[in-house]
Amino acid sequence: MCELLGMSASVPTDICFSFTGLIRRGGHTGPHKDGWGIAFYDGKGCRTFHDPAASAASPIADFLRHHSIKSEIVISHIRRANRGRVALENTHPFMREMWGQNWVFAHNGQLRGIKKLSLGAYRPIGGTDSEFAFCWMLGKLRERWSNAPSDRALHRAIEELSLQIGQHGVFNMLLSNGRSLYCFRSTNLVWLTRRAPFGAATLVDEDLTVDFAKDTSPSDVVTIVATRPLTKDERWSTTPKSTLVAFRNGELKTTS
């Protein structure tokens, strides 16, 4: 299995603190030593870093911990290989262009028989069930719409496709088009929103405390999503099971 980390924020925000907690699980406090990756949106652009080495010992991961890259949407993943060998092409998050947008995807879980589904416009480069599921989902979306549809229609379609993928096993996933952070939970996915008045928080995986009041302004809103709580002194909520949840600008988005 793997671990996921996502962020949606109202202003470009650095994720160094949460990322520090996550990457400790990549070979130090956790067994997820088969690679890691992170994607930072910056407007329509997206910066990604991937490394098939353990994050706890990765020089690039260490660089990112100490060099703040501010972003409004981040998706990160640390991997414990089950399907697909340890290799760069099997390292999440995966990225594709659809409708002139960067789509980024990371998955936790195993999907049985997913590779029997017929693919559309997108092909996997590596051998994971995760990338296959991502390609299948994008293919279905693009088959239905040649241009980006309304947010509501898109939300419903992603939820429906996630439910179909979820029938193949465990499907905890983070997905973004640079506008919304979509989250789907089969088993493990928790979230919290930090907003004024900001306080301090301490990581579960490292003896590190940050006082968010120092680096934030009162209007900042930042939501963090992860497979397991990253801090031990904040209240994390579980996302609803088998339901697509979307965050935009740090806020939970309702589609009704």
Add this chain to the structure above:
Amino acid sequence: MCELLGMSASVPTDICFSFTGLIRRGGHTGPHKDGWGIAFYDGKGCRTFHDPAASAASPIADFLRHHSIKSEIVISHIRRANRGRVALENTHPFMREMWGQNWVFAHNGQLRGIKKLSLGAYRPIGGTDSEFAFCWMLGKLRERWSNAPSDRALHRAIEELSLQIGQHGVFNMLLSNGRSLYCFRSTNLVWLTRRAPFGAATLVDEDLTVDFAKDTSPSDVVTIVATRPLTKDERWSTTPKSTLVAFRNGELKTTS
């Protein structure tokens, strides 16, 4: 205008020396301060780094200079914006998946009227003429073949499409599918191959000399391609004008 750097090698090779020369031109010895990027293939996977800041002052570029990432194919670019604002999404190299392969592209030059062409399966995310040309080329290839064709057919098709794009202006480009490094020159593109007996070389843009004999084995073959020579004591050749040239495993590939 911009500057290009490409590498094709018989064994995973680090490009720190050439990259050091290139990034000095990004705001220090050259005016190409509007972003830079680099893609390193690793098997079917590809690692990319992009930064819309000047390479000469970029912490990530500095990190890459000092942390060897070995690769058999590298494409790098430093940008001086002419079309498309300074932004992450306008930073080369651009990447797309086609036929289950990572395709990477970087371009030097300006293309007039290119955006009047009809696109196929690929859409630009940013606003550059370069990314548009890349999307147009991939769309045409994919329209013709739903799976990767033979090397020879692919070579001819890319050359033909490059000639068509070249009619719109200056088209010096580097392109790869992780197997071959394709190079097309309208105006500026030079190359050299380093092989045994390896000697020393000194950068044009920085007082740095490397003795390649130290870190190579006798069977290594490494070709470097760039818009302008990067070293002052080696013999660089100009690639033939308006002809697609391909390198594989460091060697010039003939298609006849």
